[in-house]
Amino acid sequence: MTGANRVKLKPGDTVGILGGGQLGRMLAMAAARLGLRCQIFSPDPESPAFDVVLNATCAEYADVEALELFANDVDVITYEFENVPASAAMVLSSRRPVLPDRKILETTQDRLAEKDFVTGLGIGTADYVDVSTAAGLRGAIARIGLPAVIKTRRFGYDGKGQAIIRDGDDPGRVWTELGTKSAILESFVPFEREISVIAARAADGTVECYDVTENEHRDHILKISRAPAAIPATLAEEARAIAGRIATALDYVGVLAVEMFVLADGGAEPKVLVNEIAPRVHNSGHWTLDGASVSQFEQHIRAIAGWPLGKPVRHGAVTMTNLIGDEIKDYEQWLAVPGATVHLYGKGAPRPGRKMGHVTEVAAVTKSAPPR
Ligand SMILES: Nc1ncnc2c1ncn2[C@@H]1O[C@H](COP(=O)(O)OP(=O)(O)O)[C@@H](O)[C@H]1O
Ligand SMILES: [Mg+2]
Structure with a gap:
């Protein structure tokens, strides 16, 4: 049940936004032009989105009571970042429709699940292999070849949590530096x-x-x-x-x-x-x-x-x-x-x-x- 078909806001209704960065701020400004109010939920007291809304909740995503109060105040909930903790999304979706549906986050929060999903649709991606140990990385390099890109499965952004591996690099060292137990190795795409x-x-x-x-x-x-x-x-x-x-x-x-x-x-x-x-x-x-x-x-x-x-x-x-x-x-x-x-x-x-x-x-x- 996504709740999507239940949602029909009227001007004056309130959108709850998880995350208080510039994306949340620009979402709130767009909503305001359409006569909708927004309430921002963010743990960061310096959130730039707080400046453009009347009501904000500054609390941790693990704070169940704060999440419940926030949900009670809004008519639909969305988010401006993909790393919304599953537990927070669960608490919220029991009270209000959360869109896009929280199950989508399970696919897009994990580079392996995301690539499996995309290739499952018959859409091309770089070749990729699941890697969870230094030995696994050596095996993956043997399969994919070099250069290749190692990426943590979760929480990467702006190039963080990834490294290019070239001929002569020491896979054991790359693995230690990446500091994770779950990653994928992708072939390097010589994109135009x-x-x-x-x-x-x-x-x-x-x-x-x-x-x-x-x-x-x-x-x-x-x-x-x-x-x-x-x-x-x-x-x-x-x-x-x-x-x-x-x-x-x-x-x-x-x-x-x-x-x-x-x-x-x-x-x-x-x-x-x-x-x-x-x-x-x-x-x-x-x-x-x-x-x-x-x-x-x-x-x-x-x-x-x-x-x-x-x-x-x-x-x-x-x-x-x-x-x-x-x-x-x-x-x-x-x-x-x-x-x-x-x-x-x-x-x-x-x-x-x-x-x-x-x-x-x-x-x-x-x-x-x-x-x-
Ligand atoms: N397999 C790849 N081959 C070549 N370049 C890559 C590859 N994967 C990522 N990159 C480069 O690194 C950038 C960031 O990687 P991306 O997977 O988009 O992670 P994020 O944007 O989450 O940091 C890409 O925009 C691209 O320039
Ligand atoms: Mg990217």
């Missing part, structure tokens, strides 16, 4: 580019995908997203179809992101491999705030509210630049860039690697008359 698709699915099964986004990472952290991706139309359609199939197979309600690699494949037709699924709004979809008629945040709120999804129209060629760490200090320069829209997350100290804000620039695409 990285793309993502932001897809939304409503409770009635309707799916809306945004145009494919092309992503550039710096130090494993997303730096620039561009939409549309510079890929052939057939490949873009394939990527969007993959995201839609994943959303449908998960019986998903809300917005999800599917990260993919584009493989040049030695002159043959390029193809896409799925890298990972994020069961939430995603950094590579921030361009939709200013570059599309309906943002990913609004789309997520519409889906979990039981409202019709928007049919997003892109306004032009969009570039989104993350302001990471000290780059936030340049905000006044960005504010002066003609046509740029600046988003600052209201976070405290700009630690290295911390996402502090982003800037969107939309270049209008002029429709020229077809050549005669």
